[in-house]
Amino acid sequence: MQHIEQPTIVTVKEVIKESSNFKTFVLDYPLDAKPGQFLMVWLPGVDSKPFSVAWQKENEFAIGVIKVGPYTKELFKLKKGDKLGFTGPYGTSYNFEDKKKILILGGGSGIASVTYLAQRARENNIEVDFLIAAKDKKSIVYEKWLEDQGINVIHRFKKNNHERAWDMFKELSSNNYDSWYACGPELLLKKIVDLSIEKKTKCQVSLERYMKCGIGVCGSCCVDPLGICLCQAGPVVNATFANNISEFGEYYRDGSGAKVNFK
Amino acid sequence: MINLEIKINNLKLKNPTILASGILGVSSASLNNVVRNGAGAVVTKSISKEPRKGHPSPIIATYEEGMLNAVGYPNQGSIKASQEFSNVADIEAPVILSIIGQKEDDFKAVYNELKNCNFKAIEVPLSCPHTPGYGTMGGQHTPEMATKITKTLKEITDLPIWIKLSPNENLVEVGKAAEAAGADAIVAGNTMGPGMIIDIDTYKPVLGFGMGGVSGPALRPIAVRCVFDLYKAVKVPIIGCGGVTTGRDLIEMMMAGATGIGVGTAVLDRSVNVFSQIMKETEEWLKENDFKKIEDIIGLTHK
Ligand SMILES: Cc1cc2nc3c(=O)[nH]c(=O)nc-3n(C[C@H](O)[C@H](O)[C@H](O)COP(=O)(O)OP(=O)(O)OC[C@H]3O[C@@H](n4cnc5c(N)ncnc54)[C@H](O)[C@@H]3O)c2cc1C
Ligand SMILES: Cc1cc2nc3c(=O)[nH]c(=O)nc-3n(C[C@H](O)[C@H](O)[C@H](O)COP(=O)(O)O)c2cc1C
Ligand code: FES
Numbered sequence: 408m409q410h411i412e413q414p415t416i417v418t419v420k421e422v423i424k425e426s427s428n429f430k431t432f433v434l435d436y437p438l439d440a441k442p443g444q445f446l447m448v449w450l451p452g453v454d455s456k457p458f459s460v461a462w463q464k465e466n467e468f469a470i471g472v473i474k475v476g477p478y479t480k481e482l483f484k485l486k487k488g489d490k491l492g493f494t495g496p497y498g499t500s501y502n503f504e505d506k507k508k509i510l511i512l513g514g515g516s517g518i519a520s521v522t523y524l525a526q527r528a529r530e531n532n533i534e535v536d537f538l539i540a541a542k543d544k545k546s547i548v549y550e551k552w553l554e555d556q557g558i559n560v561i562h563r564f565k566k567n568n569h570e571r572a573w574d575m576f577k578e579l580s581s582n583n584y585d586s587w588y589a590c591g592p593e594l595l596l597k598k599i600v601d602l603s604i605e606k607k608t609k610c611q612v613s614l615e616r617y618m619k620c621g622i623g624v625c626g627s628c629c630v631d632p633l634g635i636c637l638c639q640a641g642p643v644v645n646a647t648f649a650n651n652i653s654e655f656g657e658y659y660r661d662g663s664g665a666k667v668n669f670k
Numbered sequence: 671m672i673n674l675e676i677k678i679n680n681l682k683l684k685n686p687t688i689l690a691s692g693i694l695g696v697s698s699a700s701l702n703n704v705v706r707n708g709a710g711a712v713v714t715k716s717i718s719k720e721p722r723k724g725h726p727s728p729i730i731a732t733y734e735e736g737m738l739n740a741v742g743y744p745n746q747g748s749i750k751a752s753q754e755f756s757n758v759a760d761i762e763a764p765v766i767l768s769i770i771g772q773k774e775d776d777f778k779a780v781y782n783e784l785k786n787c788n789f790k791a792i793e794v795p796l797s798c799p800h801t802p803g804y805g806t807m808g809g810q811h812t813p814e815m816a817t818k819i820t821k822t823l824k825e826i827t828d829l830p831i832w833i834k835l836s837p838n839e840n841l842v843e844v845g846k847a848a849e850a851a852g853a854d855a856i857v858a859g860n861t862m863g864p865g866m867i868i869d870i871d872t873y874k875p876v877l878g879f880g881m882g883g884v885s886g887p888a889l890r891p892i893a894v895r896c897v898f899d900l901y902k903a904v905k906v907p908i909i910g911c912g913g914v915t916t917g918r919d920l921i922e923m924m925m926a927g928a929t930g931i932g933v934g935t936a937v938l939d940r941s942v943n944v945f946s947q948i949m950k951e952t953e954e955w956l957k958e959n960d961f962k963k964i965e966d967i968i969g970l971t972h973k
Contacts (some may be wrong), residue, residue, distance in 0.1 A: 408886060409939045412732045416871040447727065451874035455727035490872065494728070620730045624938050625741060626694040626715065634703030635942075636694070663721045664696045664754075665746040 412622060414449045414492030419485050420467055425548040428474040430483060431461060431519075434491075438468040441500030442524035443613055443643040446470070447621045449492035454478045457618040457638075459520035459590075460496065471519030471548070497621040499643040501611050503528050506585040512576055512599065513549075514540030514591025520613045520642070521590050522549055529556045536561060536579060540572030540591050573598055586610065593669055597656030600646045610646040616659055627664065630654055672956050673963040674949060676710070678907045678930050679830040679854045681764045681790050683710035685952075686924065686964065687945045690911055690934030691716055691768040691793060691834075692741060694942065698755055705763045708946030711930070713793055714755065716768040719779045721747035725800075726878030731867045736888030736913070737935045738865050740800040740879035743770060748783035759788035766791045766832070772803050774822040781827060792829050794819060796844065797836035797860035799883045805860070811836045813847030820851035830854035837862045837892050837912065842903045849904045857909040857932065858896040861885045886935035889913045894926045901927025901969055915939065917951025925970040 421433040440446075440460040448470065449455040456478050461471040474483050485491065501524045503509060509528060513521040518539065528535050539562040541547050553560050561579070563570055570578075573595060580587065580602060589599050590613035603610030616628040616637045623639040630637055631654045640648075649655050658666045674685040689695055689704045689712040701712045724744025731738045746754065758765040767789040771777040781792065796816055798805030805811065810819070816833060823831050833848040834857035835841050845856045861883025867876045875881065893912025900908050910923035911932025920931050936944045952964070961967060 408732045408734065408736060410732055411734065412728075412730060413867065413876055414728070414869055416869065449728060449876075451869065451872045453726065454878060492869065492872065619724075619727050619741075619744075622730065622938055623942070624693055624730060624935075626696040626700050627744070629694065629697050629700040629703075631697065631699045634694075634697065634699030634701070660696075662723050663744050663746045664715070665721060665750050 410622065412494055414494050416490050416492045419487055419489045419491065421487055422485065425471070426546050429471065429546070429548050431469050431471045432482070432485065433467055433469045435467055437466050438463055438496065440468070440496035442503070442527050443500040443520060444496035444498050445621070445642060446493040446495035446497070447618070448482070449494070450478070450481055451492065453481050455494070457621065459613070460523050461519040462523050462526050471516070471522065473516040495621060497638055499641055501588055501643050503533065503586070504531060506533050508534040508584055510536050510538070510579055510582070510584040510587045512538045512540060512572070512587070512589040512591060512595075514572060514595060517590030517613065518549060521588055522553070524588055525553060525558055526556065529558060535559065536582070536584070538562065538572065538576055538579060540595060577602065580606065580608070584608065588612070593656055596649070600649045600655070603646045604650060611643055612646070612649055613642045614644060614649065614655070615642065617662055619662070627660065627662070672953055672961065673965070674953065676929055676965060678909070679791065681711065681830070683764065683930065685710040685949045686920065686929065686931045687948055688909060688930050688932050689713055690932040691795065693934040693937055698757055698761065701758070701765055702761050704942060704945065705761055707942045708949055709763060711764040711766060712761070713766040713768050715745055716743050716770040716795060717745050717748055717751045717780055717784065718743060718770050719748050719776045721745065721750070728877055731876040731882070732886070732938070733867060736884055736886035737938065738863075738867055738877060738882040738884055739861065740864070740877045740882030742801050742879060743798070743804065748780045752783050752787060755784065755787045764790035766793050768793045768795065770795060770804055772808060774818060777819060777822055778826060781823060785827070789829065791832055791854070792823060792827065793832040793834055793857060794823065795834040795860055797834055799836065799838065799861060799864045800879055800881055806836050806838060811838070811840060811844055813840070813843050816844045816848040817851040820848050820853045824852040832857050832909065835859040835896070837889065837896050841896050842899050845900050845904055849906050853906060855907045855909060856900060856904060857911055858900055859893060859911060862889055862892060885912065887913045887915060890919060894923055897923060897928045898926040898971065901972060914948070915944070917948050917955055920948050920952050921955055921967060924964070924967050927969045927972065929968055
């Protein structure tokens, strides 16, 4: 076989508690991933699930995880010195190299996909406005980490204004950005994609679908009506592509393949 | 122009390649995408009466010469599947329904739920090596079970019934029993094993289920021999399946006696477009060797 798919085992270098249910796991390994790509993270004897690369340095990288169910609960038990495995990196990445000024939106666990984009953009001297979508002040994560890199961080709890993330995004979008990037709740992504098409602004979003293999074989991440696998054609897609996915903003499939509606 | 068409029972395929069950094929859209990429026919992911979550990941691991999988038959169950696949007639190639069950009634129930979806044949795997209660782990790969299950389905449908066998053992015996019970074609075959890959850093098996069926190039010579043996033993058409990755592999399997050729694992190394690639390579070989019809190479090794 040309593709050998077996996990690489890495040591947890550090666990950072970002909020009551959000942790960053720093892993001791010189990963070579592009912003937006993901890994299948393996807990031996438990499961293997998709997680974005949250940031990457020369000899270490991180994933940022929200605790939502049985697997992430197990992951949260890991401490410094423990080991886990991964395969990947998989999937498409954000295009940003030729931009000068960009707008990024990160919401929920999706923030941990665009943080790496923000890191790379700053390394390329790109001006970054970063809007965090969060339901309450306590779930704002990575604010200081972003600001330390010279990124302008925006969220509704900063000025104590009660605008929703979508309203803030619309307002910001009238500035001249070369491109928008977003990863977060899909209904919000849908609105952003529609706006970008209307305004003819370049836009890329990262979509989550149920991923079991990450390599385009099992079909669990297929989207209607194209029938292609988002583990390879995604997770990062541009606005036109997203708009050709009829289920975008409508439904996704669970682990058995059954449709589940958003909302 | 070389004629690449083949016939299996009453089905006309534009070429012999058939998407193997369980690779992609979870939705109508996915099957359609495989057909757009050149497949002559497609088989759905196996459907059970009730929904199944399947095994935990990793569901796939590969090594130098092949793949191990233990997907565990995740599927949305027959009721939702009947909505998912309600429009398979729109797909421009025959779509075959793969049915799994534990008791005979399960097969009946799945068929009855999906009988109005315009499937062109039914495939029944008696041969999955890594799902408790099913296939070789459910004691289904015996002449007795093959007879029972084939008869059960023959009684309720006029669609061709394809019985999918295991390369592990008893292949010819079970194949002959299925044929005697009315099976219209034999698929040879499923994955072999199960096998195991252990991660030596954590001392743990890589697959979520621990062990899994072997497919891909490692399986190919065994699958070719299975087809070769079966060709001498049964009269019904044979669908050869196991490790076919290139045109050369397809030609080899047809020479051993296969009419149709299942392709699964090769999707990983050559992408979903592997069907078109295999047929392009096949066509070139046929041209160079002065064959006008692909049908003429079936069973050549026996002649
Ligand atoms: C490309 C991609 C990148 C992701 N990146 C991150 C990330 O950086 N940080 C983060 O916290 N989460 C990320 N996720 C989501 C993460 O994979 C799920 O939250 C996790 O698998 C939940 O597992 P669980 O057992 O804890 O929860 P469950 O109770 O099993 O599920 C909770 C939710 O997660 C979804 N989910 C469960 N398993 C999967 C799976 N195998 N694939 C996709 N969704 C699943 C379910 O549909 C459900 O909506 C990403 C998902 C994808 C597809
Ligand atoms: C990931 C994967 C999932 C599979 N799922 C099924 C299945 O649901 N039903 C089935 O009959 N066979 C299943 N199989 C077996 C294949 O259909 C095929 O018989 C086998 O893989 C050998 O062919 P290949 O080497 O071309 O893959 C699966 C194989 C793989 C690799
Ligand atoms: S996760 Fe298996 S095909 Fe995409």
